[in-house]
Amino acid sequence: MSPADDYSVLASSPAAAAILTALVTSGPQSRVSLARKLGLSSAAVTKSARPLIDAGYLSELDATERTGPGAGRPASPLTVRADREFFLGVKLTGDELIGVVCDLTAKIRAVSHRPLRSSAVVDVLAEITAMTGELLDGPGNYRERTRRLGLAVSGDVDRASGLVRYSPFLRWRNVLLGKLAAAATGLVVTVENDVKALTTAEHWFGEGAGADSFALVTVGQGIGCGLVVNGRPVSGSHGVAGEIGHISVDAAGPQCHCGSRGCVEAIAGTSYIVAAAGTSTIDEAVAQARAGDPRVTAVFARAGEAIGLGIAAVANLVGPAHIVVSGEGLSAYDLFEPHIRSGFERQAFGAAADCPLSIRPLPFEEWARGAAAVSIQSRLVPLA
Amino acid sequence: MSPADDYSVLASSPAAAAILTALVTSGPQSRVSLARKLGLSSAAVTKSARPLIDAGYLSELDATERTGPGAGRPASPLTVRADREFFLGVKLTGDELIGVVCDLTAKIRAVSHRPLRSSAVVDVLAEITAMTGELLDGPGNYRERTRRLGLAVSGDVDRASGLVRYSPFLRWRNVLLGKLAAAATGLVVTVENDVKALTTAEHWFGEGAGADSFALVTVGQGIGCGLVVNGRPVSGSHGVAGEIGHISVDAAGPQCHCGSRGCVEAIAGTSYIVAAAGTSTIDEAVAQARAGDPRVTAVFARAGEAIGLGIAAVANLVGPAHIVVSGEGLSAYDLFEPHIRSGFERQAFGAAADCPLSIRPLPFEEWARGAAAVSIQSRLVPLA
Numbered sequence: 001m002s003p004a005d006d007y008s009v010l011a012s013s014p015a016a017a018a019i020l021t022a023l024v025t026s027g028p029q030s031r032v033s034l035a036r037k038l039g040l041s042s043a044a045v046t047k048s049a050r051p052l053i054d055a056g057y058l059s060e061l062d063a064t065e066r067t068g069p070g071a072g073r074p075a076s077p078l079t080v081r082a083d084r085e086f087f088l089g090v091k092l093t094g095d096e097l098i099g100v101v102c103d104l105t106a107k108i109r110a111v112s113h114r115p116l117r118s119s120a121v122v123d124v125l126a127e128i129t130a131m132t133g134e135l136l137d138g139p140g141n142y143r144e145r146t147r148r149l150g151l152a153v154s155g156d157v158d159r160a161s162g163l164v165r166y167s168p169f170l171r172w173r174n175v176l177l178g179k180l181a182a183a184a185t186g187l188v189v190t191v192e193n194d195v196k197a198l199t200t201a202e203h204w205f206g207e208g209a210g211a212d213s214f215a216l217v218t219v220g221q222g223i224g225c226g227l228v229v230n231g232r233p234v235s236g237s238h239g240v241a242g243e244i245g246h247i248s249v250d251a252a253g254p255q256c257h258c259g260s261r262g263c264v265e266a267i268a269g270t271s272y273i274v275a276a277a278g279t280s281t282i283d284e285a286v287a288q289a290r291a292g293d294p295r296v297t298a299v300f301a302r303a304g305e306a307i308g309l310g311i312a313a314v315a316n317l318v319g320p321a322h323i324v325v326s327g328e329g330l331s332a333y334d335l336f337e338p339h340i341r342s343g344f345e346r347q348a349f350g351a352a353a354d355c356p357l358s359i360r361p362l363p364f365e366e367w368a369r370g371a372a373a374v375s376i377q378s379r380l381v382p383l384a
Numbered sequence: 385m386s387p388a389d390d391y392s393v394l395a396s397s398p399a400a401a402a403i404l405t406a407l408v409t410s411g412p413q414s415r416v417s418l419a420r421k422l423g424l425s426s427a428a429v430t431k432s433a434r435p436l437i438d439a440g441y442l443s444e445l446d447a448t449e450r451t452g453p454g455a456g457r458p459a460s461p462l463t464v465r466a467d468r469e470f471f472l473g474v475k476l477t478g479d480e481l482i483g484v485v486c487d488l489t490a491k492i493r494a495v496s497h498r499p500l501r502s503s504a505v506v507d508v509l510a511e512i513t514a515m516t517g518e519l520l521d522g523p524g525n526y527r528e529r530t531r532r533l534g535l536a537v538s539g540d541v542d543r544a545s546g547l548v549r550y551s552p553f554l555r556w557r558n559v560l561l562g563k564l565a566a567a568a569t570g571l572v573v574t575v576e577n578d579v580k581a582l583t584t585a586e587h588w589f590g591e592g593a594g595a596d597s598f599a600l601v602t603v604g605q606g607i608g609c610g611l612v613v614n615g616r617p618v619s620g621s622h623g624v625a626g627e628i629g630h631i632s633v634d635a636a637g638p639q640c641h642c643g644s645r646g647c648v649e650a651i652a653g654t655s656y657i658v659a660a661a662g663t664s665t666i667d668e669a670v671a672q673a674r675a676g677d678p679r680v681t682a683v684f685a686r687a688g689e690a691i692g693l694g695i696a697a698v699a700n701l702v703g704p705a706h707i708v709v710s711g712e713g714l715s716a717y718d719l720f721e722p723h724i725r726s727g728f729e730r731q732a733f734g735a736a737a738d739c740p741l742s743i744r745p746l747p748f749e750e751w752a753r754g755a756a757a758v759s760i761q762s763r764l765v766p767l768a
Contacts, residue, residue, distance in 0.1 A: 156734075211621075212621065213618075213621050225701070227701065227702065229613040229614055229618055229702070230613055230614040230615070230616045230618065231614070232614045234597075234613055234614065234701075234702055234703070235703070236702065236703020236736070237595075237596065237597050237703050237704060237705035237706075237739070238699075238703055238705075238735045238736055238738040238739055239703070239734075239735045240699070240700065240703050240733055240734055240735050240736040241700075241701065241702055241703040242701060243700035243701065243733040243734075243736065244700070244701065246696075246700050246731065246733040247631070247696075247697045247700060247701070247731075248633055248693050248696075248697075248731050249632055249633070249635065250634070250635040250636075251633065251634040251635070251636070251637070251646075252634075252635070252636060253635070258733055258734075259730070260730050260731050262635075309632050312630075312631075312632075313631045313632075313697050313701070314701060315622075315624070316624065316625075316627035316628070316630050316631060317609070317611065317618075317625065317626060317627065317628065317631070317697070317698060317701060317702070318611065318613070318618050318620065318625055318701070318702065319618070319619070319620025319621050319622055319623070319624050319625040320621060321621035321622075322621075346643070346644050347630065347631075347632050347644050349624055349627040349630040349642055350623075350624055350627075350642075351622045351623045351624045352620070352622055352624040352627065354622040355621070355622055
């Protein structure tokens with residue numbers, strides 16, 4: 001069956017897309033359980049699952065494969081065939097592309113890195129094309145089952161049109177990246193803001209899976225936040241949401257690039273840490289702090305504290321079920337973690353302090369996986 | 385038809401409840417438009433509307449009553465008969481009850497005030513019973529068509545069980561107010577946190593009507609915030625949400641009762657303003673500021689600025705379509721308003737500054753209307 005035929009399986013039936021989405025995000029389930037969860041009749045689930053089984057997206061687990069309690073009556077749970085379709089994900093930074101191939105359940109199957117010597121649009125497109133070719137034609141034979149590419153870019157991105165309105169690290173304004181990359185690669189392309197992409201990956205496939213509310217805070221050059229509230233991502237009525245980096249936590253704090261002062265980002269963003277530490281790179285600042293330099297240690301402590309206050313603001317305002325703190329800045333998370341926690345605990349109001357924080361470093365591959373997760377999502381929920 | 389019969393009209397049909405809710409919150413509409421909005425067939429709308437018309441909840445507008453564009457073909461829009469059912473709403477403060485009678489569209493029909501000389505539960509219940517009797521048996525003859533009472537209380541309230549877990553101004557802990565008031569008055573009682581009740585009134589019947597996201601910030605003894613995100617109220621996975629008063633905006637700011645420092649509430653809450661102004665009441669502080677005392681004027685300026693920074697945090701994080709700032713503290717809103725706006729504008733990030741702010745005083749009757757709005761909501765959406 002050709003990819004075009006596969007596509008029609010989902011496009012012709014919202015119920016089929018809903019079934020596949022539920023199985024992709026929540027694992028194997030019986031038809032009865034799917035029917036209950038999706039508000040469909042069992043007959044409708046059986047009918048809609050049939051073409052997915054025929055097209056190779058789903059299979060039935062037989063009795064011997066089933067585990068867990070309540071498996072009394074034989075009910076043939078449905079499960080996703082993860083290798084039925086693959087998805088490319090590429091994260092663009094100012095000086096590097098990081099690419100992955102993921103399967104339908106967002107498991108990383110292959111990884112590639114490529115330096116970016118120029119951020120001119122034409123050069124970046126050439127590198128994306130070379131990278132996707134390398135990944136698809138390398139070991140694993142992914143080309144045949146891959147039609148889609150997700151791109152993740154920091155900055156102001158309009159996912160619906162694939163437009164990068166503004167990306168400071170690439171120095172881009174109004175680049176129609178989706179259309180250009182589709183023409184260059186021949187793939188169906190989705191473009192998303194990198195923090196939103198990572199939030200999608202965590203909400204669909206990670207620690208936030210199935211949560212009605214969830215926050216992902218990213219620490220690095222910028223301090224960002226992806227939010228899920230009432231079961232759906234928060235995108236902001238005026239195009240701005242999740243800007244935890246521009247909560248002011250110190251009236252007398254340092255000047256921020258946004259024009260205000262004392263913002264979380266002006267205390268904890270990588271370039272502000274480097275400036276406050278008086279070093280030339282963040283690695284140098286980390287090394288000095290680890291060597292016990294009290295002045296530089298205090299810079300990281302203050303940064304962690306500011307992040308903790310920002311996270312407490314998120315918990316106090318929207319009360320997520322769970323908050324994940326991550327990002328490339330947390331490669332030095334041993335320097336931040338206790339101060340993030342103490343700032344959070346001091347400022348979280350009442351039961352908001354019960355919100356669990358997961359603080360962990362995040363390899364750049366995870367950002368690329370986020371891009372692939374958005375591509376999977378756009379495959380399964382065309383309107384998302 | 386008796387009230388019991390009326391109730392069955394809605395209880396037996398989710399579609400009937402959905403139709404009445406849409407008409408109550410969005411005004412007269414044709415059956416076709418209702419069908420489109422609710423995802424029902426026109427036949428289903430016609431069938432479900434019939435018993436509501438028979439029971440006197442809906443009527444048909446005839447052609448001469450219709451206004452507005454697109455009224456070409458006769459389509460008999462449906463409209464709510466607002467006086468078909470009335471709802472009592474009572475706001476409890478530490479020293480006063482404020483009560484209203486509202487119609488089905490939350491329009492206030494009657495108002496009553498009653499001092500509370502004691503906040504002992506038994507005394508408050510006696511006053512609630514006296515007030516509801518007075519309102520129902522006074523002019524307007526409301527008793528016959530009133531079965532429901534909403535109560536609004538500041539503090540930690542569990543709406544589902546009618547339990548007031550903690551209310552500082554009443555000095556109550558774990559009072560089963562819903563059950564006690566139902567027994568005392570013979571009415572169906574809903575209890576809700578006062579800020580959430582006011583947010584419901586604004587979201588269903590006020591400036592936030594129909595908005596996918598919306599925030600209401602209340603300024604007074606406490607600084608609170610009701611939030612609607614992705615079309616639904618935000619309640620917080622750990623029971624805390626909307627605590628804008630405990631966002632820290634000044635690392636060197638005054639000690640807050642929550643244990644932290646520099647919280648919005650520790651700068652802008654009524655008792656902190658009185659303390660900083662060195663007066664004995666808020667009215668005295670307002671009078672001194674209006675008389676031009678520069679020290680007291682600066683106290684209000686700093687308070688307004690802190691509120692503005694807190695509101696900017698809301699806009700930066702969740703991006704509401706619209707923010708209303710209100711509350712009894714804004715009886716002096718001329719002293720606050722320019723500083724709220726300047727704090728907000730300085731800290732709102734990029735397009736977040738486009739979020740419109742409505743800053744206006746709020747009579748106490750509006751809080752009581754919020755309580756009635758929650759009662760209307762619980763009538764129409766039993767699971768809300």
